[in-house]
Amino acid sequence: AQSVSQHNHHVILSEAASLELGCNYSYGGTVNLFWYVQYPGQHLQLLLKYFSGDPLVKGIKGFEAEFIKSKFSFNLRKPSVQWSDTAEYFCAVKRQTGANNLFFGTGTRLTVIP
């Protein structure tokens, strides 16, 4: 069965620290990969996505993610976090064949201390 794993449940960082959030998926076929962010009291927003091509993708607000096919991973990174990055981050996978829906991980809560 399709599954998405986010191993970090809660990450606490000081401002200016670097961030890396892990995401692994279990589907063996071709996938599209996404990172969504949910700021407190707001709706889910797309941070970045990977469909094909350069495995290093850049998103909004200085975030980037690298797709490593051999590791079934799509880790999210940011060189220097800000207090405003405090939010819940979700990795999601969509298969390129079959049902057109997103499979989400359980999320990682990021708290940035000023």
Place this chain on the structure above:
Amino acid sequence: ETGVTQSPTHLIKTRGQQVTLRCSSQSGHNTVSWYQQALGQGPQFIFQYYREEENGRGNFPPRFSGLQFPNYSSELNVNALELDDSALYLCASSESSGVSYEQYFGPGTRLTVT
């Protein structure tokens, strides 16, 4: 903010009752997907509607049903509510049902079943 709206914002129901949640898709979008997000979990796919037809379904029992209207707005109906149905219900719309189309999420409806 996206153009996806959901109503009501919050709802409290008693076990065994029925509930209807509503979603208005973003202008120009003909596909609506519904997700259930339990506390501390990532969203789980319930079903998708494309041009008024169900276009895929997740692992939810038949008491979860839906409709899409000619204006592409949608309803999620849940019969015989159970305590475990307490969750945030998210609606997402996209331009089409194809895998390359981004899903835009609404703010959600928080359902509490007592």
